[in-house]
Amino acid sequence: MDNLSDSALISRVLVDDDRSAFSELVRRYQSQVRRLLRKLTGGDPTFADDLAQETFLRGYRSLKSYRGTARFSTWLCQIAYHCYLTEAGRAKTRAEVPEEAARPMHESAPGESREAGTLLQRDLARALESLNGEEREAIALAFGQDLSHEEAAAVLGCPLGTLKSRINRGLEKLEGRMASWRSEHA
Amino acid sequence: MTDHDHDWRRQLENPGPIDDLGFTGRVMDALPPRRRRLSQAQRAAVLMGCAVLAGLLGLFAFRGGSFVAHAFRDLVAVTRRA
Numbered sequence: 001m002d003n004l005s006d007s008a009l010i011s012r013v014l015v016d017d018d019r020s021a022f023s024e025l026v027r028r029y030q031s032q033v034r035r036l037l038r039k040l041t042g043g044d045p046t047f048a049d050d051l052a053q054e055t056f057l058r059g060y061r062s063l064k065s066y067r068g069t070a071r072f073s074t075w076l077c078q079i080a081y082h083c084y085l086t087e088a089g090r091a092k093t094r095a096e097v098p099e100e101a102a103r104p105m106h107e108s109a110p111g112e113s114r115e116a117g118t119l120l121q122r123d124l125a126r127a128l129e130s131l132n133g134e135e136r137e138a139i140a141l142a143f144g145q146d147l148s149h150e151e152a153a154a155v156l157g158c159p160l161g162t163l164k165s166r167i168n169r170g171l172e173k174l175e176g177r178m179a180s181w182r183s184e185h186a
Numbered sequence: 187m188t189d190h191d192h193d194w195r196r197q198l199e200n201p202g203p204i205d206d207l208g209f210t211g212r213v214m215d216a217l218p219p220r221r222r223r224l225s226q227a228q229r230a231a232v233l234m235g236c237a238v239l240a241g242l243l244g245l246f247a248f249r250g251g252s253f254v255a256h257a258f259r260d261l262v263a264v265t266r267r268a
Contacts, residue, residue, distance in 0.1 A: 017221050019214065026210045031203040038204075049209065056213045124194050144201045178194050 006072040013063055026056050029073055032145060033080050039140035040084045043125035051087055055080040070154065074147060078155045081137070127177040135170030138163050 001009070001024040012021035033055055037048035058079050066075055128136055141152035142163065153163040224232070 017223070019217070019220070022217070023210055023214050026213050027206060030206055030209050030213075034204050034209070035201060052209070053213050053216060057216060060217055120193055120197055124197055127194075139198070143198045174194070174198075 007068060010063060010066065010072070013060075022060060025072070029076050030056075032073055033076055036077055036080055036140055036145055037084060039128060039144075040081070040137060042129035042136075051083045052080065054087070055083050058083065070151065074151045074155065077141065077145065077147060077151075081141070081155050123178060123181050124174075127174050127181075130177060131170050131173055135166050135173065138166035139170045139174070142167050 001020060004012075004021070004024070006025065006028075009018075009021040009025050012018035013025070030052065034045075034048060034052045037051045037055070038045060041048045041051070055076065059076055062079075066072070070078075128139065131139070137156060138152070141147055141155055142149055145152070147155070149163060149167075150160060153160045156163060158166075
């Protein structure tokens with residue numbers, strides 16, 4: 001299964017309901033989808049994993065509608081983003097979080113995420129959480145997701161220029177926040 | 187830019203993979219039950235059954251197919267007259 005392309009695996013799922021082929025697709029993309037949802041949910045691994053599971057279930061149910069015009073990973077990220085919007089509640093999550101309300105990253109589940117727990121990661125998760133929803137979504141999709149800016153804009157359903165300005169605003173805020181925390185730690 | 191600035195940008199751009207730790211298994215367990223697929227022999231049997239049923243219904247609805255015999259006799263009669 002490892003050497004089969006995404007499209008070959010998808011065909012197997014659609015034609016024969018091949019569960020091992022779908023399992024391979026989940027294995028391939030679980031990290032990307034879970035990472036995106038962790039960033040969107042402000043670093044809550046349990047909630048993010050619930051949404052990630054829902055993402056793959058929705059993906060399985062609507063696999064027939066995948067036309068292959070975008071990469072499979074982009075299609076999954078789009079489903080993940082919609083899951084997040086549906087489950088987390090757009091109004092709540094898009095509200096600006098005041099700086100003082102930024103809370104520490106949730107504790108990781110036992111044995112989860114070997115890189116979790118470092119100070120830098122916690123700071124970054126808190127800084128991301130303190131951005132407004134649009135900026136956080138733009139940065140979550142555009143960095144560390146193996147998506148081009150065009151693909152990220154397509155997932156968010158906004159023009160490329162809008163995405164870029166959200167990224168710039170978000171990065172500026174992150175930079176300021178990280179710098180102020182660095183001086184606190186020093 | 188300081189090392190710290192580079193570090194958080196690097197962390198943002200390359201956060202590293204998340205270990206599966208049973209996630210794929212949980213997704214597979216939550217999938218809906220497998221579609222029941224008929225074998226080729228079963229599909230042929232169902233097809234034959236439908237054909238026989240349709241034939242019987244036809245015979246019953248058109249009185250044993252006597253209209254076919256009548257139509258044939260009428261056709262022969264017309265041909266002879268001509």
